[in-house]
Amino acid sequence: MIAPPRADDTTGIAEMVRQLVGPIAWAELSWTDLFVELRKLGRRSVPGGRLAEGHVDALRILQQAGRVPKPGALYGVWASRSRGAAVTASPADENDGALVLSGSMPFASGCGVIDRSLVTVVTDTEPPQSLLVDAPVEHWKYDHHSWCSDAMSVSRSFTLQLDAEPVPADAVVGGPGFYLERPAFLPGGVGVAAVWTGGAQAVLDVLVGWLSAGTLDQVQSLRIGAIALEVDTCCALLDRAAVALDGPAELTPDETAALCTFTRAGIAAAVRRALQTARDCAGPAGAAHVPQLSGVIADLDLYVRQQHADRDLFALARQAVAG
Structure with missing residues (x-):
């Protein structure tokens, strides 16, 4: 793991x-290779893997839209609608298709770290439209007090706060609806x-x-085996999905x-079981005296x-009911 x-x-x-x-050409990877590489990122750093996955996702989205990312820029994807929060896009005064963005969005990972982000916004038209904008975010404002947990604090997932922030057309x-409607959204x-x-x-690495x-002792050995089984379950689920997504038969929506x-x-269920078993295996000594262990458990749990x-x-x- 990376310190x-x-x-x-x-x-x-x-x-x-x-x-x-x-230097990986992330936008060119098959689903099989992508899942393998992303798994490696999470193993090296949970918060770092979260930020790196956002960058990778942005690069692939831009390619799907026929766009070229800004050279050398670190990207993110800000698309949370937690608790109904949204960024609203209104026409700018210039009447040239430019927009001004206002509103708040929690879980904007990489605040103060990334250079640009793909941000979901909702127009103030009737009916409203969902848009995705590619914007530089180094100087955008956010509430750094909004994150109250030590867990995943390195991801700097603060609440974005915008007030008439301009973006060009x-x-x-x-186009409208692109982010959610593209075939690669769920994969x-x-x-x-x-x-x-x-x-x-x-x-598992840190615990072992x-x-x-x-x-x-025997109890700890049993718990280590149980965690290893959950990790292998996750890998098997990823492999199955990758085979289907990369296979010759095109899947229906x-x-x-x-x-x-x-x-x-x-995978989420297996990870949660692994985390509970890891806590039981570590006991109070691991939780209190091994910061790397307590840290990775807390990060992944959140x-x-x-x-x-x-x-x-x-x-x-x-x-299941529908068969």
């Missing part, structure tokens, strides 16, 4: 993300689950390294939705909560 920078060391965090993404990527979400999988492997320095929902839900577990179970139930 994490301090949460206020934006330069160090940016260097970590650049180190993680490296050519900032719009792909891209499996990429997040690949980072979770790498994070679960990181938990710590326990191996002492005497490993419904088949893609079912596959991706099942994969994310299955990150995997991004999964809408109950909502996905309802969706999977509907699929």
